[in-house]
Structure formats: C-alpha cells, structure tokens
Amino acid sequence: MASITINGVQTEFKVGETILQVANRLQGEGRGKEIPQYCYHDGLSIVASCRICLVEVWTPNLKSGTLEPFMGGKLMPSCQQTASDGMVIYSDSPKAVANQKSVMEYLLINHPLDCPVCDQSGECLLQDYSYAFGRGVSRFEEQKVKQPKKDLGTHVLLYSDRCIMCTRCVRFTREVTGTSELMVQGRGNKEEIDVFPGVPLDNELSANVIDLCPVGALLDKNFLFAQRVWFLKETASIDGITASGDNIRIDHNEGKVYRIKPRTNLKVNKQWISDEIRYGWKWVHSDARLTTPTRLQFGVKVECDHSKAYSDVIAGVKAATSKGKRLAVLISPMLACEEAYVLAKLARTLDPKAILSVGPVPFHGENKTFPIGAKPDDAKAYNVVAEKAPNARGIRRVLNSFGGGDAGGLEHADFLKALGLGTGASDVGAVLLTGNYPSAWASKELRSSLAGKFVTLIDTLAGELEEVANVTLPGATWVEKAGTFENWLGMLQAFDRAIPSSEGAKAEGQHALDLLAVLAGTPEPNEERVSLVVQSSPGQVAAGVTTMLPRGDAYDAAAIRVAMAKVPGLEAFGNEVVLPPVEAMRETDMAVVEL
Ligand code: SF4
Numbered sequence: 237m238a239s240i241t242i243n244g245v246q247t248e249f250k251v252g253e254t255i256l257q258v259a260n261r262l263q264g265e266g267r268g269k270e271i272p273q274y275c276y277h278d279g280l281s282i283v284a285s286c287r288i289c290l291v292e293v294w295t296p297n298l299k300s301g302t303l304e305p306f307m308g309g310k311l312m313p314s315c316q317q318t319a320s321d322g323m324v325i326y327s328d329s330p331k332a333v334a335n336q337k338s339v340m341e342y343l344l345i346n347h348p349l350d351c352p353v354c355d356q357s358g359e360c361l362l363q364d365y366s367y368a369f370g371r372g373v374s375r376f377e378e379q380k381v382k383q384p385k386k387d388l389g390t391h392v393l394l395y396s397d398r399c400i401m402c403t404r405c406v407r408f409t410r411e412v413t414g415t416s417e418l419m420v421q422g423r424g425n426k427e428e429i430d431v432f433p434g435v436p437l438d439n440e441l442s443a444n445v446i447d448l449c450p451v452g453a454l455l456d457k458n459f460l461f462a463q464r465v466w467f468l469k470e471t472a473s474i475d476g477i478t479a480s481g482d483n484i485r486i487d488h489n490e491g492k493v494y495r496i497k498p499r500t501n502l503k504v505n506k507q508w509i510s511d512e513i514r515y516g517w518k519w520v521h522s523d524a525r526l527t528t529p530t531r532l533q534f535g536v537k538v539e540c541d542h543s544k545a546y547s548d549v550i551a552g553v554k555a556a557t558s559k560g561k562r563l564a565v566l567i568s569p570m571l572a573c574e575e576a577y578v579l580a581k582l583a584r585t586l587d588p589k590a591i592l593s594v595g596p597v598p599f600h601g602e603n604k605t606f607p608i609g610a611k612p613d614d615a616k617a618y619n620v621v622a623e624k625a626p627n628a629r630g631i632r633r634v635l636n637s638f639g640g641g642d643a644g645g646l647e648h649a650d651f652l653k654a655l656g657l658g659t660g661a662s663d664v665g666a667v668l669l670t671g672n673y674p675s676a677w678a679s680k681e682l683r684s685s686l687a688g689k690f691v692t693l694i695d696t697l698a699g700e701l702e703e704v705a706n707v708t709l710p711g712a713t714w715v716e717k718a719g720t721f722e723n724w725l726g727m728l729q730a731f732d733r734a735i736p737s738s739e740g741a742k743a744e745g746q747h748a749l750d751l752l753a754v755l756a757g758t759p760e761p762n763e764e765r766v767s768l769v770v771q772s773s774p775g776q777v778a779a780g781v782t783t784m785l786p787r788g789d790a791y792d793a794a795a796i797r798v799a800m801a802k803v804p805g806l807e808a809f810g811n812e813v814v815l816p817p818v819e820a821m822r823e824t825d826m827a828v829v830e831l
C-alpha cells in the first residue's frame with residue numbers, strides 16, 4: 237500500500253486523504269507530531285485560509301529515484317494537499333516553523349490580551365499554539381483594532397475582536413444546517429463575522445458554532461463566566477432527552493453539570509448535537525427535584541425514610557395480590573435497560589403475574605434532517621429525532637424477554653386498558669409507576685385510572701402524581717447513573733455516571749435492588765447516608781457529597797448487563813453494547829501547585 241513519511245514517521249494512507257488527515261490520525265495513535273490547524277475541521281469543507289498548517293513537501297522523482305521539492309519548494313497547506321506515494325513531509329523544518337511563527341504573530345496582532353476573562357481560556361487553540369508554535373513576544377506597538385460584541389441569536393455571543401477569521405462558523409451554517417445565517421463582512425482588518433440584518437442565528441443546531449470556534453470569539457450564553465474549564469471533569473454519555481442516541485460529553489464539577497458537548501460518532505451524530513440536547517439537561521438541577529421519600533398517612537402526604545417507604549410498598553402490593561389482584565408496572569422510556577431488567581425482576585418477585593408496560597413515549601413534531609434537503613442516512617446528515625425519550629426500544633426489548641401475551645411488555649394504551657380505562661373493569665390492585673421525564677408526563681387518563689389502587693411512584697420532579705401516590709420515591713436522572721440506551725436506529729450504547737445522585741435520590745435500578753433486598757430479609761444499613769469525596773483531577777479541589785447507602789446490591793450497570801446477556805432474547809447485551817471510551821486523564825505539562 238502507498239505510504240508517506242511525516243516528520244520521520246512512515247505510514248500508509250487511503251487514496252484522497254490529505255496530509256493533515258494522515259498526520260491527525262498518526263497523532264491520535266500517539267505516533268506523530270501535532271500540525272497546527274485553525275480553519276480545517278473534519279466535518280466541514282476545506283478552504284485552506286488560515287495558513288498555519290503549511291508544511292515542507294518532497295516527492296520522489298521516479299526517473300532519477302531522488303527526492304525533489306514539491307511545487308518548486310513552496311510550503312503547501314497540509315489540510316488541502318492530498319497525500320501521494322513516497323511523499324516526505326516536514327512540519328518541523330526551519331521553513332515550516334518560521335511560517336508557523338509568522339502566522340501566529342499575524343493572528344495575535346489584533347487579538348486582545350483578555351485570556352483571564354475569556355471563557356475559552358484553557359481550551360483555546362490560540363493559547364495552545366502560542367505556547368507550542370508562537371514567538372513568545374509581540375513586536376506590535378500600534379493600536380489594536382477594536383471590534384464590537386454581538387448577540388448573534390438565542391444561544392451565541394460573538395466577541396468580534398477575538399475572531400481569527402477561520403470561517404468554520406460560516407461554513408457550518410452553509411454546509412451542515414443549510415440555513416446560512418452567518419457571513420463575513422468587510423475586508424482586511426475590518427473583516428467581521430455577522431448575521432444578515434434581521435436574521436439571527438436561529439437553527440436547531442446553532443450552538444455547534446461555539447464548539448467549532450477555535451478561539452473565544454463565539455461564546456455560549458448559557459456557560460458565560462459560569463466556570464473555568466480546567467475545573468471541569470468530562471464524562472462520556474449518551475443523549476438522555478431524545479431517541480437520537482447522540483454521543484455527548486458531560487462537563488461537570490463538584491456534582492454539578494455545567495455544559496454538554498458533542499462526542500464524534502460518524503454512525504450517529506457526526507460531530508454535532510442539537511441545541512435541544514445541549515441545553516435539555518437543566519431539569520437535573522431543578523428546584524422541583526424530589527429529594528425525600530413520602531407516604532400517604534391518613535390521606536396526608538408525609539416525609540419518611542427509605543426503610544419505611546420500602547416496607548409500605550411491599551405491604552401495599554402484598555395486600556392487593558392477597559385479594560387476587562395483580563400488580564401493574566410502568567417502566568419509563570427515560571430509564572436504562574439495566575434498570576428495566578431489575579424493575580421487571582422486582583415486579584415478578586412481588587407478583588409472578590405482574591403486568592409490565594413501557595411508559596408513554598412523547599413525540600414533538602417530525603424527524604428532521606440537516607442539511608435541509610438531505611436524506612436521514614446520507615453520510616453527512618444530522619438527524620433531529622421527534623421521539624423525546626432515549627430508550628423506548630430498549631425497554632420493550634427487555635420487557636419482552638419477561639414473557640409474551642399480556643404478561644410481557646405492553647404499550648402504554650394497553651396498560652391504561654389493563655387499569656380499567658374505558659371499561660372500569662380491572663384485575664389490577666397495585667401500580668408501580670416510574671417517570672423521570674424532564675416535564676409533566678402523566679395524562680388525565682392515567683391519573684383517573686389509578687383510583688382505588690395502591691400506587692407507588694418513583695420519579696424525579698414533583699408533580700400531580702405525587703399527590704395521589706401512596707408512596708413516592710425520589711429517582712435519579714440519567715447523568716446520575718450508568719446504563720444502556722437503545723436509540724431510534726436500534727444501537728445499544730452504554731453511558732457512564734457523571735455526577736452523584738442529588739441528595740436523597742437513588743437510581744430507579746437501585747430502588748428495585750433495595751426493594752428486592754427488603755423482600756429477601758436483608759437488614760437495613762446502619763447509616764442511610766454517608767459522605768463521599770467526589771473524584772477529582774490533579775490540581776482540582778475535591779468536593780464532598782452526601783449519598784445514600786444501598787440496602788441491597790449496589791446498582792452496577794456493567795454487572796447487570798452480564799446477567800442480562802444470559803437471558804434468552806437479551807444476548808445482545810453481551811456483545812452488541814457500544815461502551816463509552818475510556819479517556820486517559822490529561823496530563824498537565826506544568827508542575828501542580830498543591831493548595
Ligand atoms: S467566530 Fe470563531 S469560528 Fe467564526 S470565523 Fe471567527 S474564529 Fe472562526
């Protein structure tokens with residue numbers, strides 16, 4: 237196979253690959269040097285405008301068998317120049333290094349020295365490249381050009397004088413969304429990014445331009461001055477709001493989520509996420525989160541501890557089943573497959589004839605594909621999915637493995653019929669409901685069907701159901717636990733826990749395991765709450781949280797998947813689940829000062 241040599245490292249390449257793409261791959265494998273790049277981005281067209289990636293290229297003369305300077309020795313843009321067999325490339329030769337220093341000096345001429353107050357500080361390519369490829373001193377003594385700050389749209393601010401005119405943002409709105417809100421106006425040092433008059437940056441993927449901007453010019457209004465990025469810890473996760481299965485990264489600190497960013501997965505979300513997914517996590521820290529178990533005592537809702545709540549649940553279900561009535565369990569499509577498995581096991585332990593059903597699956601609008609006019613399976617298409625729950629398919633898959641007919645997984649409409657909706661006839665005496673939706677979810681029909689039944693609710697946000705539930709247990713959102721979601725394309729993708737459960741809350745899967753432990757006679761732990769120190773990275777301040785001790789086995793999604801894989805119908809959990817990448821902790825190249 238054809239090969240090239242970059243900075244002394246020989247490697248093969250695919251036809252059509254550019255030198256920079258090959259170099260980036262080598263660097264990802266830990267075998268090559270970084271070539272600086274501003275205007276190049278894997279998901280966009282190549283314009284070769286910033287000139288920082290220029291390299292020295294030599295090609296073999298097939299007649300003489302010697303190497304000759306390519307194109308008469310001109311430096312070539314590595315992002316645009318395709319690789320050809322036998323090429324020898326240098327990004328660290330004196331000529332290439334002199335260019336890097338000149339470009340850095342040029343870009344910094346009008347750039348303000350406001351790193352201490354810039355949100356991009358710590359993840360800025362101007363900072364990184366100044367350190368790695370720049371001069372270290374400025375020779376510019378004249379006045380810098382001042383440019384305005386602009387409000388571009390719902391989520392994005394532009395600090396124009398930080399812009400280096402890479403045009404990534406402009407190309408994104410042209411090539412990925414097809415909405416073309418952004419443009420370059422003016423010339424020379426008066427050039428600015430802007431929107432067209434009266435047309436704000438307002439598309440469903442608008443905030444991706446913030447990630448694309450290599451400097452601090454495009455900023456997120458939702459993250460503005462919220463946190464210094466070096467304090468953030470990153471956890472690989474999956475969209476927990478819609479059925480897209482988009483790969484995301486949760487940035488958090490001291491048990492609090494600060495932002496969500498996309499992770500590249502070319503089979504799912506490419507390099508992007510929708511604004512809905514990026515900002516849809518806010519309910520995780522809502523003041524309306526349930527934090528304490530409650531029970532109805534003589535018709536009045538009172539707070540209680542988990543032990544009392546669990547014994548009430550078991551007594552209520554047993555009282556119903558002893559009268560020949562059945563238990564019906566609604567498993568929300570917001571929960572993970574592993575939780576559905578342990579909840580279904582709990583249901584069948586409490587009542588071997590328990591009805592199992594998937595919860596209501598919300599839809600808003602229709603599926604949309606970007607760029608406008610593309611087909612959903614086009615190589616560069618990004619899909620906004622109308623189904624607003626991450627795991628309806630996974631829940632159905634798990635419940636169907638627990639038996640067919642009316643004993644297997646029902647759809648929500650059939651669940652309501654089983655509760656007696658429309659007929660008033662029902663053999664259900666106890667109901668276990670799980671919610672975990674980001675907003676009110678229980679229909680009038682569901683609420684009216686609960687009358688006369690013993691109701692247990694595991695949910696995250698306070699709502700009307702809490703008023704009628706005999707026992708309410710606080711659940712945990714997807715960022716507070718690990719698990720697996722099956723997306724709209726049938727892909728099983730696992731995600732990690734980012735932050736500890738909010739105080740008093742437990743993952744629904746943990747509630748199920750604890751209830752199973754109570755049924756098995758496991759004594760309650762001496763202390764329900766313990767203090768833990770949240771894991772921190774070098775140089776970070778560790779944070780303490782209070783968390784709940786499990787009564788039964790600790791909810792461990794990976795261990796539950798191993799057990800599930802042995803169940804007929806669930807073998808896919810043994811060999812088809814895509815695991816989150818294990819990110820190596822980034823090492824600092826500076827000495828850490830202990831505080
Ligand atoms: S605003 Fe950012 S992404 Fe857009 S051209 Fe300027 S530097 Fe590039």
Ligand code: FES
Pocket residue numbers: 272273274275276283284285286287288289290313314315316
């Ligand atoms: S990255 Fe090659 S010219 Fe900008």
